Each structure stands twice: as C-alpha cells, then as structure tokens.
Amino acid sequence: MATIDSKIPEGPVAEKWTNYKAHQRLVNPKNKLKLDVIVVGTGLAGASAAASLGEMGFNVLNFCIQDSPRRAHSIAAQGGINAAKNYQNDGDSVYRLFYDTVKGGDYRAREANVYRLAEVSANIIDQCVAQGVPFAREYGGLLANRSFGGVQVSRTFYAKGQTGQQLLLGAYSALSRQVHEGKVKLFTRYEMQDVVMVDGRARGIIAKNLVTGKMERFSANAVVLATGGYGNTYFLSTNAMACNCSAAIAAYRKGAYFANPAFVQIHPTCIPVHGDKQSKLTLMSESLRNDGRIWVPKDIEDAKKLQAGTLQGKDIPEEKRDYYLERRYPAFGNLVPRDVASRAAKERCDKGFGVNNTGKAVFLDFSEAIQRLGKDVVAQRYGNLFDMYEEITNVNPYENPMMIYPAIHYTMGGLWVDYELQTNLKGLFAIGECNFSDHGANRLGASALMQGLADGYFVLPYTIQNYLADQSIWPAIKTDRPEFDEVEKSVNAKIDHLMGIHGKKSVDSIHKELGKVMWEYVGMGRTKEGLLTGLKKIEEIRNEFETDLFIPGSKDGLNVELDKAIRLNDFITMGKLIAYDALNREESCGGHFREEHQTEEGEAKRDDENFFYVACWEYQGDDKKEPVLSKEPLVYEAIKVQTRNYKN
C-alpha cells in the first residue's frame, strides 16, 4: 500500500490556511504571463478558477462540452449557498459552519480542508455581490438568509430558487471578461478524452471537437479538472444529460486515486419516477423543507387507497398523518440532513406506506404553511418550484400535497486531492464536485455551490502557484511529442473499437440497464450480497456493451451516439468502482448505508475503529481488474468524533 501524503499544513486547524498562504511559493507577475493552465469544465469551480487564474496573469485554456460556459450543470442548483457571515446574529461562526459540515458529512471529510472552506465562505458572498449577483434582500436593503438541512442557523444566501444560475452567471461574467482581455481562450463543444503525462507530470490533454469529431492536442504547465460528479452512472439522476465522469476516469486510468466513490448523495425531495421513458429526474429544492412538512398516512389502508388512486392526500385528516421526520427527529424535524431524510422515506415506502401508484413516494405538504403565511407568501418563496411541479405532474401543489421521492443527486467521492487540490499525479488538479475532499460521506444542502466557488476563486488560484513556481516545468512543450502521439492513438483506437462493434443495442438501452443495477444493488440500502450480485451484473453489462453496442453514423463529424458511448464505457468502470468501495466499507455512514450496519432504531452505524479513513482506489491497468485500495487515515484535531444525533 502506498503512503498517502495529504500535505496538511502545520498548526492548529484555524491557522493552517493562513500559515499555508504565508509560506507557499508564488509566481511573479512577469513569469505568470509565460505559464499556461488548462481548465476543463466551466461550472462554478471551473469558471471561477479560469477567471481568477486569467486575472492573475496566467494564460488559461478553458474547455466545456456545451455550446456555452453558462450551460454547466451548476446552473441548476436551486436553493442557495452557505456562508459563515452571521448576518442574522443567530450564533453562526466559521467554526460552526466547519463543525456542521464535518458532522453533516458523518465525520469522513478531511478536517483541514473543511475548515478552509468555512473560512473562505464569507469572501464568496462578497465576491458574488460585487459581480452583481442579485441575492435576495430584506426591505432594509441588506442580504436575506434562509435555513437548510442539518443546521440550526440561517446562513444560506439565495437568489429566488435559482441560486446556482445566478452564481454561475456571475462566474461566467468574470470569465467572459477574461476572454475579452485575451487571458482565457474558450473551447466550447469540446470534450476532454485523456490527460497527457510528460516526464511524470500532467502537461496536456487530448480533446475531441464535438462538432468536427476531430481529436485536438493542447499542452500547458498544469491541468485542472473541474468536470463534476458521476451521478449519471445511475442513468436516472438529477444531473444534466451530458454530465459524465469520463475526465475523472481518464485521470484514474492514468494512476490518479479515486477516493470514496461509494459516497453518493441521494436527495430526498425529487419528483418520483414514473414509467420507463424518463430520461432524468427533477429535483425540488431542499429549501421547500423550510416550510413543507413530510408525511405518509399512519394507516396502511389509507396508503393502499392512495396507491390505488381512490383517495387523495388532502382528504386524509391531520390525526391520520404520520409526520415521520418530526416524529423520529424532534430537534431537526423536516430539516434533517439529506441522507437521513432519504433513508427515512425509503423505510416508510418499503413498509408499504408509499403514496403513489408505484408505492415509491411520500408527501411534502404546504397546507400548514399556506394557513400560517398565506398563499401569497408561499407563492413568493416557492412559486417557480410549484409551477415546475405542476407542469411535470399535472397536480396543483397549492391544493394537493406534492409527492416526492429520493433520487441520485450529487457525488461526494471523486478524484483524491491533497490540501493543495492536487491529485497524486503531479500537475493534475481537481476542483469542485470532481474532487472528494470536503463533504465526507454526505453533503449538506447549499454547500456544493460554496465548495465549487471556494475551490475556484480562493483556493486553487493560490495552491496551484506553489506547483507552478517549480521552474523545471516552465519550458513550454510542443504537442508533436511522442507522448501526445501515443495518447491520441489510444483514444482513436478506443473509438474505432466502439464504432466497430456493430451490435444491436443503443447506448441508452445499455445505460438504462446499468442504472437499474446501480439503483437496485448499489443504491440507498446496500448489502454485501447485493453488492456482489451488482458487481457481477455490471460485468455482464460490460460484456453486452463490448459485444452488442450499436453506434450509427461515422466517427467523423458530429456523432452524439458515439459521444454517449464513450461516456458509458467510463460509467461502467465507475459503477464497479462505486460497488467495490461500498463492499469494502463495512459500516454505514452518511450517504453510504450498509444494511448490515445499523442501530436498533435503523440509524447508520459507523465503525470509526476500522473505517476512519479515506478509501483511495488505484487502477490496475485494466478495467476488468479489481482496483487496489490505499488508505489516507483521517486525523481529527479540532472536532471530537461523535455519533451524529439529529434527535435532540
């Protein structure tokens, strides 16, 4: 097993980042002009990093798969962004945000990284307001806040139900300015295919021009991946259609550790699955849990009637409703963290209390809020979400309670990075959802936006300099080197192989099969037996993919099916990685629930003695071989590790 150096700076947790900045190496302004950085991805992390690096003087090459940087899936985040501003005077502080995040992550995050995240959170709000992000305000003209799951203060800043959109547009503005200044070069409709390593360092990428179908080569002094998470491994998720894990898997195949892949977040408030033609699931913002109450009927007979469609939720009287979150978790009620809320919903539905025709839905009810606040206030707060719900389901949520069910939403696991956000491959950095470091086994609501922007605006632009200050990597390299030849050749060979299978099955049909296996065996409740079955079935799906895939058209020019096939190839590898990690982690923590490991009350039972570590998986040269596990032990200095308690 390799030793893993997370490069955590000396000193007490509150001083580590200050110490780091005081002693890190910097690149002087003249030299910055000579250095190139590739940033793959234009979401919150990618756009903010590209813009900030450009402002500092570096030459940035920025890539995205959509037609514009503004389309990245950060745009869809609804609820808000956390920051330890304490504008509400409700006892918030950097320490409390740090503590809530570590606790919310079920004590599997890296302490030093999380503290830094909490520390820079306040700067993010300042930055965004200065960019013109129209956060919600009070009548006095100051910023408004709301509360999110897993915390007891109001520290979430928001812009209607479109916070992700506004933050991304802010970052996109900053990025656009750097494009105008000539410091960032944008490549839209390009997809990274592989990293190019030269003398043991990441020095470039091969990217596919999705319009021409041609491979193109790009070299730089460092490569930053900001390519998001791997939720689409499950086919149905709240991720956008093009979200994929191919860049991360490419890095993994080159030897980068993949950390904690089993930590997948299942969001409790999504619109339930219907039929088998669905392409994705729609999230209803967690902010709804501020005023909505979650319930199922107390009587199984009522549940049966709801499932048969002979009874409506609004007709069930108050005393026959089971507000199970308020019942089980009096202190946090409907605002328990996402993993807890999701499991509680599954528990009720598994027992037969589901409220729709599939039996896989619970109610999210606003009748009490409408009574208390009036319909207008509820409409003002959540109107756009209610409209969206009605368009999709044809049910008016002002009159009938919403139906929700958990769905795959976010992935806490990702490429392993050290304190500097560098992977174990020199010169290869990973930021935002693409890395693993800050959310442990469960992410709190409104923290993804915080982490993406923290990494991109305030962390990476510093830490990458410590790497770029190394003069041995300063000479620019040409892309006609044999290292580039070799990688491009292997990428083309893979594509020729896929095009040459000439089977019968479409990419989506195989991806759907993968999704079903993932959801059933590697989903919300996992068992050893199920995971072993899942691994076997994923391998069968790989065989099917390898022998029966059909891609129409040719590899020249735009070919959407080919691009999806390349991604699916990596999702299959990712699926196994999630299952291996879930199998190894013989405990329940956060989003990872092993049914063998639960308390008598059905809560997650951690095993700190044996699993207080980051699981780092290393590729063994072949997708069919089992990856090898290394462990980064977690060291907690500031926080006492406890059992999570949201009951009192």
Add this chain to the structure above:
Amino acid sequence: MDKNISFTLRIWRQNGPKEKGHFDEFQMKDIPGDTSFLEMLDILNEQLVEQGKEPVVFDHDCREGICGMCSLYINGHPHGPATGATTCQIYMRRFKDGDTITVEPWRSAAFPVIKDCMVDRGAFDKIMQAGGYISVRTGSAPDANNIPIPKQNADLAMDAASCIGCGCCVAACKNGSAMLFVSAKVSQLALLPQGRVEAARRAKAMVAKMDELGFGACTNTGACAAECPKSVSISNIARLNREFIKAKLKD
C-alpha cells in the same frame, strides 16, 4: 391519469450549415401524456437507432428549464405552446391525438445551423464578452452588506438576471433582434450600484457587438417577451434604450 396519444412528427433535418435542409416525417404511436417533449424525441431517436439510422440532433442538457440549452421551434413557437416554459418543460399532454407537430431549429442569421435542430449560439457569448460584466477582480470585493440595495431594485435585477440565454427571443423576433437578451443583462447590472460605474460603457459595447454579429434591429413588436420562457419583461428594452442614449449623449 394522462392518456397516450399518437401523432405525426415533422422534424427538420440538415446535415450542416451549408447543406440544404428538409423535413422528415414520423408517425409516433402511443406516447404517454406524462412524457416530456424531449423524452418523446428520445423515444424517436431510440427507434431510429434500432433501425440503424442516425438520430435527430438537438441541443438539450439540464431538462429542467434552466440551462438554456434546449431550443426547438414547435408549431410556430420557440419552446412550443406553453408560456413561461422551455422546450424541455413541455409535456405531451399539451398535444392532442392525431395532431401534426412541426419541429424546427431556431432560425436566425446569427445562429447558423450545426446539424438538424442544433444551432450555434456562440454570438451570445461574444456579446457577453464585449461587456456583460462588472470588472471586479477575485479578492477585491468589499463586505457584501456594505452597500444596501433597495429590495425593489434587487428584485428587478433578479427578474432581468433570470434570462437563460437560450436565444428564444431572437428566434421569435421577425428581425432576429437580440435586444431582449442584451437588455436583460444591461438592466440587471444597471439596476445595481455595483454595476452603475460601467453602465455607459457596457450598454455601448454590448449593443455595438450585437449589431456587428448580424442581429436585426428592434421594432418593438414584443414577440420576444411574449415567448420568453423566463418571462423577461420588455421594459428591460426600454431601460437599455435609456442607458444607451444616456451613454451616447455623454460622448
């Protein structure tokens, strides 16, 4: 419960920007009413792939109405029949059994077709790059509550900022004007004290870029705002005109 419907789908096919396009016609059978419009196209594409044919190309991504990627012109309306919704938010229950549904790409000189119903909206990025920002370096911002902003202005800025950059306004406009898009960004930033400093320069730069890129002139017909999936108000265009004239008068 939603019913299943069957209908004729006429959809635009075009191999490249310089190629001649045509409509392909497909009979769609028993599509559930709770299928989204894009899921209906997924079904079509699955059928085409099964027959060994190339699927219809169209842009889409988030499928929840916020990324601005989807961009289909359905039965004469950009984003189809619903108001305040993007293509991906249209559900098949809005159509009737036996209907003929015609699907085209955005049509505008500034948005050339890439393939089938996918167009190049890179011009919007270029307009943004010309001035759609507040020049603030990372790390140089004052405390967020330093400058109180009247809630009314913040809310108006938010309404303008909800533009998703889909290009629907251009597709809806008989002149192919991008005024609603440009005015939304100019308004958002002009309404905020942080954005006032560069307001004049911004309005001029963005309008000049818009003209340069081949978008048409605005003749106040209002089709843009009527079709906008985010209901961005036409009053933003009035505000842009004010900002632009003020800026020009200063010159």
